[in-house]
Amino acid sequence: MHPSRILITGVTGQLGREFLDYTKTNRDITWRLLGPEELNITNPVAVQEEVAKFKPDVFINCAAYTAVDNAEEEFEAAENVNHHAVRTMAESCKEVGAKFVHISTDYVFNGKAEDQKKYPEGYPEDAPVDPVNKYGLSKLNGEKAIQDSGSDYLIIRVSWLCGKYGHNFVKSMLKHGAERDELKVVNDQFGSPTYTADLVDATFKILNARESGIYHISSSGMITWHEFATEIISSAGLKAKVTPITSDQWPMKAKRPFFSKLNNGKFEKKFKTKYDWKSGLRKLLDEIT
Numbered sequence: 001m002h003p004s005r006i007l008i009t010g011v012t013g014q015l016g017r018e019f020l021d022y023t024k025t026n027r028d029i030t031w032r033l034l035g036p037e038e039l040n041i042t043n044p045v046a047v048q049e050e051v052a053k054f055k056p057d058v059f060i061n062c063a064a065y066t067a068v069d070n071a072e073e074e075f076e077a078a079e080n081v082n083h084h085a086v087r088t089m090a091e092s093c094k095e096v097g098a099k100f101v102h103i104s105t106d107y108v109f110n111g112k113a114e115d116q117k118k119y120p121e122g123y124p125e126d127a128p129v130d131p132v133n134k135y136g137l138s139k140l141n142g143e144k145a146i147q148d149s150g151s152d153y154l155i156i157r158v159s160w161l162c163g164k165y166g167h168n169f170v171k172s173m174l175k176h177g178a179e180r181d182e183l184k185v186v187n188d189q190f191g192s193p194t195y196t197a198d199l200v201d202a203t204f205k206i207l208n209a210r211e212s213g214i215y216h217i218s219s220s221g222m223i224t225w226h227e228f229a230t231e232i233i234s235s236a237g238l239k240a241k242v243t244p245i246t247s248d249q250w251p252m253k254a255k256r257p258f259f260s261k262l263n264n265g266k267f268e269k270k271f272k273t274k275y276d277w278k279s280g281l282r283k284l285l286d287e288i289t
């Protein structure tokens, strides 16, 4: 049986807006679509009341604290949204028997260079977690709270999220590539993008199959940010030179994992679906350029 009543939070964000587009194509489902003004997920009473009143059979949380660098100094704010609020949502779902769908991140992993040798296809769902920054820690704490809540849950870890809405790497490369002659981009961090349209597709494939647990969803293949930028600039017909640099040459407040490729094997085998990073990029560029 497919879900029939779905509540989605954070519908004003990059991913939330992609889900919002999907809801317009599917009228068989009764949707409850809430941005931060309608539901502040850090208000436990509001969350409990909303869930008790609407009684969703699936609750998809797209709301998150995503300011990776600021989280180093605002850990409490990150924890409130990515951990404590997530616990309340998962517990509220348990109360009404709803499945809780939550989006997590490659940043739950350590990403040290040795792990690339250990996991040549990327981190599998059951690889040991060990975040290197506060944002990653708050997301991991959220995952643990969900697992402790006793709810039926689906945690989808994604990496390098890019879509037509909001801010992301593809959009900043297009912007800077049009304004500058040269872009310097790190070439020692390895991973793979997750396109928001692919993530929505994957989420409903998993939901319709009534699967639970943890799934990794990203594009197949492994690239560096520099390779990704080079493809973005050339596919968009821009002339800027893309120069490789090391992470040391681009210091940021929060440490980044060097290796954050997610292994999608579990999803790819079960659903016979692969998302290719170059064709995902072409589709995205068609939509935004």
Ligand SMILES: NC(=O)c1ccc[n+]([C@@H]2O[C@H](COP(=O)([O-])OP(=O)(O)OC[C@H]3O[C@@H](n4cnc5c(N)ncnc54)[C@H](OP(=O)(O)O)[C@@H]3O)[C@@H](O)[C@H]2O)c1
Binding pocket: 009, 010, 011, 012, 013, 014, 015, 016, 035, 036, 037, 039, 040, 041, 042, 062, 063, 064, 065, 066, 081, 103, 104, 105, 106, 139, 158, 159, 160, 161, 162, 166, 167
């Ligand atoms: N972006 C990436 O590269 C990446 C990578 C891996 C995983 N992820 C995960 O993917 C998910 C979606 O990310 P995204 O890129 O769509 O993030 P986003 O664009 O920053 O959207 C997050 C949304 O959450 C809302 N929000 C924040 N605090 C809230 C609160 N207290 N109550 C209700 N809503 C609140 C934000 O509203 P305001 O803007 O008004 O605050 C925003 O609409 C997140 O779980 C993120 O951790 C992202």
